[in-house]
Amino acid sequence: MTLRPTRCPAPDCGFSDVPSLVAAHVNGTEGPEHDWARLQYDGPGDFLSAMRDGDGEERGDDGAGDDTAGDDTAGGTSDDTGDGTGDDTADGEEPRSHAIDPEPVFRAVEVARDRSAGVEDLEDLETPALADLFVAFSVLASEAGTVRSDVRTAIIDRIDEEMEIEGELGSIGRSMSTRRSLRSEETVRRALFEAGIDPRAAESFDPDLVRDLVDKGDIDEDTVFETSRSDHVRRTTVDEEAFEER
Structure with missing residues (x-):
């Protein structure tokens, strides 16, 4: 059976393919526009389920670009116990389901x-x-x-930032990375001009050069850089024997 091409849920992306490859595309593309927390789907599993059920188009772009979920994740919210088992549900709400299909x-x-x-x-x-x-x-x-x-998606809110969780097969940790991307050329040019710096000094707007000029002109970096933060769950150790025995 030939699957109908599915459009990437990220706004203005334009990528389309079968649903599984679109999900892989979102997983492998850096930047906040392709962060599942900002899209209208609760992770790739929810996206694939929606495509199978045929309700992908009905969701539209309502969830795209929503910073709320992304801010909660990046902030490393957890409960007050500090044991890395944070509860991300509000009082009186049912715990969110994280079904998977392996x-x-x-x-x-x-x-x-x-x-x-x-x-x-x-x-x-x-x-x-x-x-x-x-x-x-x-x-x-x-x-x-x-x-x-x-x-x-299911575990990240249970792990405090820079914390490591041990399992039987290995351990995982949570860290945060920061991405900077230049704002529009007009915005950068105006900020440099207002700081008394010739915008032509950064005509190509190379991020490293702009950063040096920002420091030189004592400019608030948020004026010329858009900063986004994202959390990562990474494998830190592996019990090799556990896999070799299988």
């Missing part, structure tokens, strides 16, 4: 296993077989990334 991952694993069975050297494969193997593992990575993002 079956596509299992199916992708079987395909990848079948295609790679007996393969010891990739150079021995014919080009079409190598292409199939690439596709199999590409789909596996995409499906696994979708479920991983769902798990990230």
